[in-house]
Amino acid sequence: MDCIFCKIIDGSIPSKKVYEDDMMLAFHDIEPAAPVHVVMVPKAHIESADALNEENVKYVAHIFSKAGEIAKSLGLKNGYRIVNNCGPDGGQTVFHIHFHLMGGKQLGTMV
Numbered sequence: 001m002d003c004i005f006c007k008i009i010d011g012s013i014p015s016k017k018v019y020e021d022d023m024m025l026a027f028h029d030i031e032p033a034a035p036v037h038v039v040m041v042p043k044a045h046i047e048s049a050d051a052l053n054e055e056n057v058k059y060v061a062h063i064f065s066k067a068g069e070i071a072k073s074l075g076l077k078n079g080y081r082i083v084n085n086c087g088p089d090g091g092q093t094v095f096h097i098h099f100h101l102m103g104g105k106q107l108g109t110m111v
Contacts, residue, residue, distance in 0.1 A: 005041045005096035019070050023062045026070050026101070034081075035104030036074050040067065046097045049086040060097070067101055076103040 007013040008027065015027035018038050029037040042059030046052065052060060064082075071080045080103030085091040 003045060003096050004094055005039075005098060006045055009041065009043050018074065019066065021066075023059055024066065026066075029100065032102075033100070034102035034107065036076060036080070036102065038070060038074065038101045039098050040070070040101055041096060041098045047095045048092060048097055049084060051097070063099055067099075071101060071103065074103070079103060081107050 004013065008015045009025050015025075017025065017027050019026040019040075022043070024040060024042050026038050026040045029039050040063045042056075042063060044056060044059050046056050046059065067080075067082060080101055083100040083102065084097070085093075
């Protein structure tokens, strides 16, 4: 498989890790859109939100259960945004479901 996030997960591509456990990895985005910009990915390869099902949705639930802890560890006290892009028209460029956790400044109300 030629998935950049799978390669980051297996360590063949380095990353600046923020959090890791048996179900997920969070690392700093290489092109941050905010002062704090972390990518959260499941360790299971799931192509997009469209590929979620009863068996794999536990990975997304786990990511969201850890997001607040990750945000707090990064000093985000006044809030943060979590973004998921799904499919080409939704702006998805890496086809391994992932969530951008962004903060560190007032992000406004627009996406």
